[in-house]
Structure formats: C-alpha cells, structure tokens
Amino acid sequence: MSILTKQISEEIINSIILAQSDGLLPDFDLPDHIHLSNPKQIEWGDYSSAFPLQMSKQLSLSPISIAESIQKKLISNTMFENVTVSKPGFLNVTLSVDWLCASVEAVLEKGSSFADLQEFEGKEAQVEFVSANPTGPLTVGHGRGGVIGDTLSNLLTSVGYKVTREYYYNNAGRQMQILGESLRIRYLQSLGRDLSLSEHHYQGDYLVDLSTQLVDNYGDSLVESHWKEFTKIAEENIASQQHSTLSDLNIVMDILYNEQSLYEDGSVDNVIEILKSKGLAYEKDGALWFALTILGGSEDRVIVKSSGDPTYRLPDISYHCNKLERGFDLVVDVLGADHKDSFPDVLLGVQAMGYDSTKIKLLMHQFVNIKGQRMSKRSGNYITLDNLIEEVGADVVRFFMLMRTSESHLDFDVDLAREQSEKNPVYYVQYAHARICSILDRAESIVANDSDKVIINLTHESERVLMRKLLELSDTIDRSVRELSPHYLTNYARDLASSFHAFYGACKVLDVENIQLSKSRINLVKAVQIGLLRALELLGVTAPESM
RNA sequence: GCCCCUGUAGCUCAAUUGGAUAGAGCAGCGGACUUCUAAUCCGCAGGUUAGAGGUUCGAGUCCUCUCGGGGGUACCA
Incomplete structure (x- = not known):
C-alpha cells in the first residue's frame, strides 16, 4: 500500500x-x-x-x-x-466512501505491516543513541535520547532499513581514572578510613552503595589495589546497571561500540596521520590542532592536548569514519543539545578523511525538565532514569518523552504522568485499544466466527474520519522518517484514538437489528485495532486488552 | 561578546515546512451511562502567535531589529 x-x-x-x-x-x-x-x-x-x-x-x-x-x-x-x-x-x-471502505478492507488483508513502506528496502542504517559514559546512572536526559533513538530505529525498520542500534561506550580517557579513584576512596571510607573526595571526583551515592558491596564481598583485600582495578569494577557495574535501565524501557542495543578499541587498532593514529599529511593538523603550544577554518569551520580545535591525551573530537572523528566504513547508507546520531557544537566539526573531520559525511544526520534533542511534587531533588542527588521509571512506569516514560518535538525543551510533569486518569494521554490511547478488545470479544456472540472482510456503506461522518485517519499512518511514518521526528507518531496515536472514541460515541457497532452494518463496523474496528497496535508497537508502548 | 534552540489560550503543547476563520489536552462552565468499558463523548468560553518593521496574492512559519527563557562558546565528554 x-x-x-x-x-x-x-x-x-x-x-x-x-x-x-x-x-x-x-x-x-x-x-x-x-x-x-x-x-x-x-x-x-x-x-x-x-x-x-x-x-x-x-x-x-x-x-x-x-x-x-x-x-x-x-x-x-x-x-x-x-x-x-x-x-x-x-x-x-x-475521498469516496467506497474507496475508503475498500482501502480499510485492504488493511485487514495486509495486517500490521499495512502502513510500512518499501522505500529503503535493502539499505542499512545505524542509529547511535544514549552513549553515556560508564561513570554513573542514566539521567532522564539519557532516557529521552534512548526513547527517541529506539523509536526512530523502529520507524526506519518500517520503511525498509536494516537497522543497527548502537551505544558508543566511552571508556577511555581521564574520566575513567577519576571514576576509579572515586570508587577507591569510597571503598576506603567504607572500611573506616578517614579520606574524602575531591571536588572533581564523582560524588553520587551509587559509588557508596557499590563500595559497601565490595566490602561485603572482598573485605579489606582490595586496600592495596590500584585505581585501575577500581575503574574496572565500577565500569562493569555501572554499565550493567545502565543496560538494565534501558531494558526496563524496552530498549536493547545491538552493538556496544568500545571507544578503547579505536586506540587499540590504530584508527585514531591513522586519523592524525592523514590530517597531518593533508596539512589539516598542526602543532601549537605543545598541542595538536585540527585546522577546521581551512575546511570552513568556525575555529581551529585541539585534538591532542599538550599532555599527549586526545580530546573527544579525535576519537569521535575516528568512530564516525568507522561507521561509514561499515557500509551504512544512513547514520543517525541522537545527541543531547550539549553536544550540538561539536557535531559540525566531526562531519568536517569525516569529510577530510575522504568519506561522504552527508550520510550522517543529527537528531538533536533538548533537555528534560522534571516537574512535580514527589520528584523534587534531594540534596546532592539528581533524579535518575530509574527513579522516573519506578515512579510512573515504562509506558508513560516512553510516551511522554515522545510527546514533544525533540528540539524543544520537555517539561515532564510527573504528577500528571503518575495520574491514572483521563488527564493522562497514555491511558487515553490505551483505553481506545481496551475498548476495541471488549467490542471484538462481544462481537463473537453476535456475528459468530465471521471471517469475511467486507466493509460497505460506512457513511457516518465519524466513520469517514476514522477510516481516513487510519489510512494516514503511512503518511505519518513517512514524515517521521523524512524529518527524523518520531514525535509525530505520538500525535498520530492520540488522533487515531480520538477518532475512535468519537466514532464509538456516535455509532453503535454491535447492533442485532442491523447485522449487515454491524459486520462492516466490526471489520472497521478490527482494522483500527491493527493500526493502533502498530502505532503503539512503533512507540514501544504496550496495548492492554482491558483496563 | 559571539553561535544555536526557543517564545502561540490561565497551564502544557500542535499547526503536514509559505496557505483559507491559528487547533488539541488540562484547568473552568453546561450537558450525556437501566443501552458495545464514562480512563469516554457532545457543547460553551478562552488569542494583537513576546514586540516593531520588512518580503508577497497570502506570514505563527522567511529577513532585520528589540525584549524574555534555555544551551553552547575548553588543551571536559
């Protein structure tokens, strides 16, 4: 279709x-x-x-x-x-009623893939998202990126792409040393030593929790261990918690791409060499600079510090070259607004390395502002994604994160989200599905075991609107992909639910006085169920059969 | 200072990329369940799209300026 x-x-x-x-x-x-x-x-x-x-x-x-x-x-x-x-x-x-009816019949024939498009059949896409450093629990901001990235991945799949979900695992550099030191200090504190964290160390409670676990399991046997040992322990522990958080949101990564490997296989050095050979890198003040201005960038940037450590731009360039080398036709970076500035630099770097940087797209999202009574920040702690999921549930988190365009700031109203009532848009959509299930259950007793898919003469305005709205799913998918804007799907789900509720109020589906009309309406309801389920599936939100 | 995003009903946001009389939800008011789930529906009210210019048949949308909010502007990621 x-x-x-x-x-x-x-x-x-x-x-x-x-x-x-x-x-x-x-x-x-x-x-x-x-x-x-x-x-x-x-x-x-x-x-x-x-x-x-x-x-x-x-x-x-x-x-x-x-x-x-x-x-x-x-x-x-x-x-x-x-x-x-x-x-x-x-x-x-x-649109003519006959045409609408015939098209909705076709939805029943095709099933849940009715709105899928074949436009990008045979193409491969990679979506990189979340990509948090393994230094602490995921934040609600990561949650937004995660939900956006995962839903975009679903959408890309529905238009034919073979999609790889990828998490860039940023485990190199100085921050990992700081992490190890922080845990080591917490561990020694747990053993009663009089030590304190410096300002630059990670302050969060999660390292305290981890250190007491270490004391429980290893006693004081780690006292002499190097910070590197603690880094390893912290990294493994935090990474596994991050992925368990994501899995609570129904997000599963295909690849965890390890930053460290870019150093180990020489990719990073290769970037330096090529940039140097092209006259795009130069030494100044003991550091190595990337001559972005030659390429049209706003200013030159350091890529290797005078300490000898690279800045994040260098491995980023290397990583993006690697993505293109793997043959993806489309690469999408889902990034928070704080990373926006470096993106053009990375593209210029990729281009300088001889790759087609136009395949790389940016889906930037703004931050999430948590509003609500019980979620107020406790001293020294911030609200983690885990807290939020625990508070309102995964369906609500996913839906709310996708309600706004990604480039606008999101006010996450926890009080509204927690409310299981008509005020909550998630339940509005899910309730439409539950109503459909209820009707279809009862339909069995009226039109027993009827397998024909005929739909005729649905002329009521609410029926026309409902049919048209159902058929617009393909438009919504197309537009969401074209504009890299998954939030259109959320609006669609609400619209479709709304059209259904209006139809439900205006038209009696199961009418023993008019079996022929009932049959057509039952088939329409079945088709709407297919569309609603598909939209919710793409959003990663469940569709309860009763509420 | 400079760059990017943003400003729309009391609140949170839409508006199919320049189209017609700017639409929803919540909050407010009034109706609808002995009848397929009232977590729903129907109706009323709510606006100088921050402000001022400009571009054209036509501007919430584009260009300029002013004013508010957010983010960036590192030899942090």
Missing part, C-alpha cells in the same frame, strides 16, 4: 496531464509531488492543495481557472466523492 497523500497527488498530476492534452492548461514542468494539507473546514473536504495559487504567476492564469481545469478531469475519478474549488484558488478533494 502506498502513502495516502502520494496516491492523491498522483491522481492530481494525472489530471493535470489530461487537462494539458485537452488544451485546458498550458504545458509546464510537472512537479513530482503535489503538496496536500488537511483543511480546517469540513466543507473543504479531506485534503486540499494550494497548487493552483502557486502556479498562477508562472502560467499567467487565475488560480481559480487553474483549479477548475484540474477539477474537470479529477471529478470523474472514483477515488473521490467530490472535488471542489474554493475562494482564492484551492483545490479540495473528498
């Missing part, structure tokens, strides 16, 4: 061609797509296009006359019940 608006667009273009061959319209270069929007007034139909307005100047014709010429050819199309032209020069189409 193809995208709904694309089908309409093709019909309009065909009508333009017909109008041209009849001399109703002059010849002009046809666009490959007619842009359609959902008009605000019911009398303007299901979709409308401003195409006649846009072409008016070029063709030296009035918008109305262009629209009327297209209308003359489009009106006989059985896909449409009505084609109208309105004031400044809009072309409006109303």
Whole structure:
C-alpha cells in the first residue's frame, strides 16, 4: 500500500496531464509531488492543495481557472466523492466512501505491516543513541535520547532499513581514572578510613552503595589495589546497571561500540596521520590542532592536548569514519543539545578523511525538565532514569518523552504522568485499544466466527474520519522518517484514538437489528485495532486488552 | 561578546515546512451511562502567535531589529 497523500497527488498530476492534452492548461514542468494539507473546514473536504495559487504567476492564469481545469478531469475519478474549488484558488478533494471502505478492507488483508513502506528496502542504517559514559546512572536526559533513538530505529525498520542500534561506550580517557579513584576512596571510607573526595571526583551515592558491596564481598583485600582495578569494577557495574535501565524501557542495543578499541587498532593514529599529511593538523603550544577554518569551520580545535591525551573530537572523528566504513547508507546520531557544537566539526573531520559525511544526520534533542511534587531533588542527588521509571512506569516514560518535538525543551510533569486518569494521554490511547478488545470479544456472540472482510456503506461522518485517519499512518511514518521526528507518531496515536472514541460515541457497532452494518463496523474496528497496535508497537508502548 | 534552540489560550503543547476563520489536552462552565468499558463523548468560553518593521496574492512559519527563557562558546565528554 502506498502513502495516502502520494496516491492523491498522483491522481492530481494525472489530471493535470489530461487537462494539458485537452488544451485546458498550458504545458509546464510537472512537479513530482503535489503538496496536500488537511483543511480546517469540513466543507473543504479531506485534503486540499494550494497548487493552483502557486502556479498562477508562472502560467499567467487565475488560480481559480487553474483549479477548475484540474477539477474537470479529477471529478470523474472514483477515488473521490467530490472535488471542489474554493475562494482564492484551492483545490479540495473528498475521498469516496467506497474507496475508503475498500482501502480499510485492504488493511485487514495486509495486517500490521499495512502502513510500512518499501522505500529503503535493502539499505542499512545505524542509529547511535544514549552513549553515556560508564561513570554513573542514566539521567532522564539519557532516557529521552534512548526513547527517541529506539523509536526512530523502529520507524526506519518500517520503511525498509536494516537497522543497527548502537551505544558508543566511552571508556577511555581521564574520566575513567577519576571514576576509579572515586570508587577507591569510597571503598576506603567504607572500611573506616578517614579520606574524602575531591571536588572533581564523582560524588553520587551509587559509588557508596557499590563500595559497601565490595566490602561485603572482598573485605579489606582490595586496600592495596590500584585505581585501575577500581575503574574496572565500577565500569562493569555501572554499565550493567545502565543496560538494565534501558531494558526496563524496552530498549536493547545491538552493538556496544568500545571507544578503547579505536586506540587499540590504530584508527585514531591513522586519523592524525592523514590530517597531518593533508596539512589539516598542526602543532601549537605543545598541542595538536585540527585546522577546521581551512575546511570552513568556525575555529581551529585541539585534538591532542599538550599532555599527549586526545580530546573527544579525535576519537569521535575516528568512530564516525568507522561507521561509514561499515557500509551504512544512513547514520543517525541522537545527541543531547550539549553536544550540538561539536557535531559540525566531526562531519568536517569525516569529510577530510575522504568519506561522504552527508550520510550522517543529527537528531538533536533538548533537555528534560522534571516537574512535580514527589520528584523534587534531594540534596546532592539528581533524579535518575530509574527513579522516573519506578515512579510512573515504562509506558508513560516512553510516551511522554515522545510527546514533544525533540528540539524543544520537555517539561515532564510527573504528577500528571503518575495520574491514572483521563488527564493522562497514555491511558487515553490505551483505553481506545481496551475498548476495541471488549467490542471484538462481544462481537463473537453476535456475528459468530465471521471471517469475511467486507466493509460497505460506512457513511457516518465519524466513520469517514476514522477510516481516513487510519489510512494516514503511512503518511505519518513517512514524515517521521523524512524529518527524523518520531514525535509525530505520538500525535498520530492520540488522533487515531480520538477518532475512535468519537466514532464509538456516535455509532453503535454491535447492533442485532442491523447485522449487515454491524459486520462492516466490526471489520472497521478490527482494522483500527491493527493500526493502533502498530502505532503503539512503533512507540514501544504496550496495548492492554482491558483496563 | 559571539553561535544555536526557543517564545502561540490561565497551564502544557500542535499547526503536514509559505496557505483559507491559528487547533488539541488540562484547568473552568453546561450537558450525556437501566443501552458495545464514562480512563469516554457532545457543547460553551478562552488569542494583537513576546514586540516593531520588512518580503508577497497570502506570514505563527522567511529577513532585520528589540525584549524574555534555555544551551553552547575548553588543551571536559
């Protein structure tokens, strides 16, 4: 099944061609797509296009006359019940009930993949997300990135990509030493030694918890151990906790990419050599600088400090080259706003290394602000992702994280999220599914074991809207992928649920007085269930059968 | 100082990338369950889209300036 608006667009273009061959319209270069929007007034139909307005100047014709010429050819199309032209020069189409019914029948035939697209069949994509340092528990910000990345991965899969979910495991550099030292000090404190952390050490309670575990398991046998031993223990422990947190959110990574390996296999040195040989790296003040200004960047940056340690930009460049070397057609970095500045530098580095950096896309998200009574910050501690999941549940976390566009700040209202009531949009959507299940259970007793998929004559306005909304899932998936904006899916799920609830209120599905109509409505409800389940599946939210 | 994001109803946000009379939810008010789940539905009210200019048939959306909020601006990641 193809995208709904694309089908309409093709019909309009065909009508333009017909109008041209009849001399109703002059010849002009046809666009490959007619842009359609959902008009605000019911009398303007299901979709409308401003195409006649846009072409008016070029063709030296009035918008109305262009629209009327297209209308003359489009009106006989059985896909449409009505084609109208309105004031400044809009072309409006109303889908025919027969066409809608037949399309919904096709949903039943195709099942849950009905809205999937084959556009990127055979292509491979990599989505890198979360990529937290193994130095502490995941934050709610990581949670946002995680949910965005995972849902985007689902979406990319639904348009044909083979997707690799990847977590860049940042376990090299000085921060790991600090982690080891911090744990060592906590451990010695647990044994009663009078020591304290410095300002730069990791202050969180999680290292205290870990150190008491160490005392329980090893007693004082680790007293003489080097910080490196403690780093190893802390890293393993924290990483496994991070992944257990992610798995609570239904997120499973395919690959944990180890930063350390970039040093071990010489990739990082290779980047230095190539940049040097191209005259893009130079020594100054004992450090090695990347000459970004030559490549159009805003300013040169240090890639190897005078201490001999690389800055994060260097392994980042190396890592992104490695991604492209693995042959991905699309690489998406899901990053928090704090990383935004370095992204262009990495792209320039990748380009300088001779790779096609246009395959790498950025999906940046802003931070999460936690609002609510019981989640107020305790002294010295911040709210972890674990706390949040425990407080409101995984479904709610996933849904709320995807309610806003990723580039806007997200106010996470914990009081609202915790509320199991009509105020909570997650339950609104899930309740629609539970209602559907309930209807379908009862349907068995009225129309026993009926396997035919016929849908006819669903003419009520709420039925029309519901059918159209269901068929728009393909548009939503397409747009979410095109714009790397998974939040459209959340809006879609709410809209579809809303259309269903309105239909439920207006139309009795199970009506013993009218078996034929009941059969069609039951089939419609089955199709809506398929669509709603699919949307929730892509969002990673469960669909309870009763509530 | 400079760069990026952002400012829309009392609150939280949409608005299909420049289209028609700016839409939802919550909060407020009024209706609808002896009838498929009332975690629902229907209706009312709520706006100078921060402000001022500009671009054009047409601006919440684009350009300039001013004012608020956030982030960055490291030889941290």
